[in-house]
Amino acid sequence: MSVAFDEMTNADGSIRAAYTTLARWLKDVPPDVLDYRRKEAEFIFRRIGITFAVYGDSDAQERLIPFDIIPRILTNGEWGRLSKGLEQRTKALNLYIKDVYSKRDILRAGIVPEDLVYQNPVFRPEMNGQKVPHDLYVHIAGIDVVRVDSETFYVLEDNARTPSGVSYMLENREIMMRLFPELFAENRVAPVENYTDELLATLKSLAPTTATSDPVVVVLTPGIFNSAYYEHSFLADKLGVELVEGRDLFVRNDVVYMRTTEGPRRVDVIYRRLDDDFLDPLAFRPDSSLGVPGLMSAYNAGNVTLTNAVGTGVADDKAVYSYMPEIIRFYLGEEPLLKNVPTWRCREADHLSYVLDHLNELVVKEVHGSGGYGMLIGPRADKAQIELFRAKLKQDPTNFIAQPTLALSTCPTFVEEGIAPRHVDLRPFVLTGSDRTRIVPGGLTRVALQEGSLVVNSSQGGGTKDTWVLEES
Amino acid sequence: MLSRTADNLYWLARYMERADCLARILDVTQRLAQLPAAYGGSTNEWRSALLTAGCAELFKQVHGDDATEQNVISFLAFAPENPSSIRNCFEIARTNARSVRTALTIEMWETINSAWLELKRYSTKSMTREELARFLSFVKETSLRFDGAAYRTMLRNDAFWFSRVGMYVERADNTARILDVKYHVLLPDSEHVGGPLDYFQWTSILRSVSALTSFHWVYRESVKPWLVADLLILNAQMPRSLTSCYQNITRYLDDIAAYYGRQGSAQRLARSTLTRLGNSRIDDVFQTGLHEYIDDFVVENNRLGSTVAEQYLL
Numbered sequence: 211m212s213v214a215f216d217e218m219t220n221a222d223g224s225i226r227a228a229y230t231t232l233a234r235w236l237k238d239v240p241p242d243v244l245d246y247r248r249k250e251a252e253f254i255f256r257r258i259g260i261t262f263a264v265y266g267d268s269d270a271q272e273r274l275i276p277f278d279i280i281p282r283i284l285t286n287g288e289w290g291r292l293s294k295g296l297e298q299r300t301k302a303l304n305l306y307i308k309d310v311y312s313k314r315d316i317l318r319a320g321i322v323p324e325d326l327v328y329q330n331p332v333f334r335p336e337m338n339g340q341k342v343p344h345d346l347y348v349h350i351a352g353i354d355v356v357r358v359d360s361e362t363f364y365v366l367e368d369n370a371r372t373p374s375g376v377s378y379m380l381e382n383r384e385i386m387m388r389l390f391p392e393l394f395a396e397n398r399v400a401p402v403e404n405y406t407d408e409l410l411a412t413l414k415s416l417a418p419t420t421a422t423s424d425p426v427v428v429v430l431t432p433g434i435f436n437s438a439y440y441e442h443s444f445l446a447d448k449l450g451v452e453l454v455e456g457r458d459l460f461v462r463n464d465v466v467y468m469r470t471t472e473g474p475r476r477v478d479v480i481y482r483r484l485d486d487d488f489l490d491p492l493a494f495r496p497d498s499s500l501g502v503p504g505l506m507s508a509y510n511a512g513n514v515t516l517t518n519a520v521g522t523g524v525a526d527d528k529a530v531y532s533y534m535p536e537i538i539r540f541y542l543g544e545e546p547l548l549k550n551v552p553t554w555r556c557r558e559a560d561h562l563s564y565v566l567d568h569l570n571e572l573v574v575k576e577v578h579g580s581g582g583y584g585m586l587i588g589p590r591a592d593k594a595q596i597e598l599f600r601a602k603l604k605q606d607p608t609n610f611i612a613q614p615t616l617a618l619s620t621c622p623t624f625v626e627e628g629i630a631p632r633h634v635d636l637r638p639f640v641l642t643g644s645d646r647t648r649i650v651p652g653g654l655t656r657v658a659l660q661e662g663s664l665v666v667n668s669s670q671g672g673g674t675k676d677t678w679v680l681e682e683s
Numbered sequence: 684m685l686s687r688t689a690d691n692l693y694w695l696a697r698y699m700e701r702a703d704c705l706a707r708i709l710d711v712t713q714r715l716a717q718l719p720a721a722y723g724g725s726t727n728e729w730r731s732a733l734l735t736a737g738c739a740e741l742f743k744q745v746h747g748d749d750a751t752e753q754n755v756i757s758f759l760a761f762a763p764e765n766p767s768s769i770r771n772c773f774e775i776a777r778t779n780a781r782s783v784r785t786a787l788t789i790e791m792w793e794t795i796n797s798a799w800l801e802l803k804r805y806s807t808k809s810m811t812r813e814e815l816a817r818f819l820s821f822v823k824e825t826s827l828r829f830d831g832a833a834y835r836t837m838l839r840n841d842a843f844w845f846s847r848v849g850m851y852v853e854r855a856d857n858t859a860r861i862l863d864v865k866y867h868v869l870l871p872d873s874e875h876v877g878g879p880l881d882y883f884q885w886t887s888i889l890r891s892v893s894a895l896t897s898f899h900w901v902y903r904e905s906v907k908p909w910l911v912a913d914l915l916i917l918n919a920q921m922p923r924s925l926t927s928c929y930q931n932i933t934r935y936l937d938d939i940a941a942y943y944g945r946q947g948s949a950q951r952l953a954r955s956t957l958t959r960l961g962n963s964r965i966d967d968v969f970q971t972g973l974h975e976y977i978d979d980f981v982v983e984n985n986r987l988g989s990t991v992a993e994q995y996l997l
Contacts, residue, residue, distance in 0.1 A: 468685060
């Protein structure tokens with residue numbers, strides 16, 4: 211693999227502009243001070259209970275995501291280009307989903323193959339011809355991007371269902387400001403703490419027309435055993451709205467109410483952190499005890515807004531991903547501002563044969579996979595793993611896509627041996643309201659703590675960093 | 684406020700209070716068990732600790748009649764099969780706290796969470812007397828910190844009031860139980876009332892509710908059963924007395940009612956219990972029977988608990 215682009219240090223050893231003060235500081239600060247601050251950060255995280263659960267690991271009911279104390283830095287110019295691209299992409303995602311559930315122009319134009327929609331397990335026939343408030347579907351998007359050189363960002367994945375991680379973006383900044391006030395004095399870092407205000411404004415703007423001028427917003431969580439429960443309660447707290455479980459809500463005459471100590475109270479906007487499948491046992495999985503019976507009929511009657519809308523999964527699997535450049539051109543008549551990673555769709559015969567011939571160079575992913583599970587990283591795999599995937603591919607090619615292994619950029623990271631480069635990605639959060647689009651400058655930087663590793667997922671030992679966007683000074 | 688949130692806050696406070704009460708029971712029991720038999724020390728103490736804690740039946744299912752010091756301590760403090768062991772109280776309190784993180788202040792959450800983390804350091808098997816003492820003071824300190832954190836940092840709204848109501852309903856229940864069990868189980872028939880055995884047992888009751896010094900301040904005479912009962916049932920100065928608990932319950936239920944603009948059966952029930960306490964004289968209580976009086980109270984107190992639940996928490 212080629213040498214990765216390092217975001218702090220150029221190949222000739224010089225320091226990139228954004229990192230000037232940080233590099234100087236890192237050079238001067240004694241390692242034991244860094245170590246001490248790292249432990250302090252961990253202690254704070256543990257005490258306030260910022261944990262996540264890993265499914266299928268009983269010892270890890272509540273685990274901390276490792277936090278790296280060295281920030282990742284973007285310049286204002288870099289961020290400006292990135293955020294324009296994110297806005298464009300989210301706009302196209304919304305238009306695509308609306309089209310898929312109404313006129314289907316894009317299918318008729320032959321740009322996206324029909325079976326990719328109709329055969330898709332997350333396609334929701336219930337949403338056909340269904341009007342949603344303000345014609346918007348993806349109100350909160352997490353678009354994963356990676357960087358390969360000083361100019362180029364690639365979108366790695368669109369998360370259009372219930373993307374998580376924003377609480378880490380906010381808590382990481384909080385901790386950094388507590389531990390390293392001197393760094394913030396020297397760098398003009400754009401704030402992110404207004405995210406929850408922006409989120410609340412977005413959610414309120416999406417209220418159905420039947421709501422009062424001050425709509426009631428709630429966050430719907432599957433409960434304390436969900437891996438992202440901490441985030442759900444964190445967000446409800448910062449939004450100043452109720453954190454509800456399914457059993458706290460009920461539907462009467464197609465209106466959603468919550469049970470309160472003062473009797474039933476009408477609910478207008480539900481920021482749900484529950485998958486489609488579990489939302490309403492009458493409409494979807496009948497065995498779901500997490501949802502609210504009748505919720506879909508209230509939704510269909512236009513009496514409640516669900517964010518994100520039901521059925522957005524049709525836009526974010528990895529097969530649809532490969533069509534995103536065409537989707538952007540089709541709806542917006544613009545060239546995509548952010549690149550897509552070149553993708554081979556194994557469903558197409560010529561792509562499949564190329565992939566089978568180059569398994570040792572490619573990353574193969576399941577179309578509906580997430581969390582870094584069920585993927586093959588060709589250059590790192592042994593023979594047995596490659597043969598296993600060869601068999602899987604032949605058996606069910608439509609279930610897979612393949613991409614070249616990208617040389618993800620690296621950032622200086624504080625690890626056992628000291629400060630060393632580690633691969634990172636970035637998940638910015640895009641909020642789409644009926645009034646406008648809002649993106650706070652930054653996002654969640656995830657870092658693969660193992661040397662050389664490209665897997666940044668927290669369920670597989672990835673960590674996080676604070677992400678700085680520098681204002682012009 | 685969500686009914687479930689109110690319910691969680693109410694039970695969170697109850698379990699924190701219960702853990703504190705259990706720690707006090709164990710503390711006093713150990714103290715009494717060390718006394719020579721002539722002064723009231725006997726192995727019987729450990730059995731009575733189970734009765735006071737209301738766990739005698741369950742203990743029997745697990746350990747039979749084997750109420751040894753080791754068994755009782757581990758059952759009341761750590762046993763997973765005892766739903767009201769101190770460990771379980773903390774576990775349940777923390778689970779409740781996690782579900783209502785948004786309704787707690789950071790100080791309250793940190794108290795519960797760090798207690799829960801700390802709890803893992805104590806194991807039941809190899810605990811010396813000294814370690815047990817440390818453990819018990821850790822439990823009592825946790826309750827104090829939690830209570831103090833709630834009092835100092837919570838907004839004075841329904842979240843605060845529901846958790847206070849929970850705390851005082853639990854506290855009233857605990858005080859009533861402690862009184863009842865000591866009076867009826869401990870005193871052997873042959874023992875002369877007012878003898879040394881009696882004296883130490885009544886003193887132990889006062890110790891278990893941290894009221895020995897208060898007793899001397901209030902009555903300025905030696906410990907007598909009816910005065911202990913007066914202090915713990917009727918004396919409004921005593922923060923654990925039934926009267927004091929019901930003054931608080933009534934007050935916080937009234938705060939809730941005023942906030943919501945509606946009185947209900949919980950308020951009426953609390954007021955009538957408080958009135959009954961106010962009209963009682965300790966002589967009459969002893970004449971009709973302390974046990975009967977307390978029994979009636981425990982039933983009333985439970986009824987209040989379910990009325991609050993029906994009115995607000997379901």
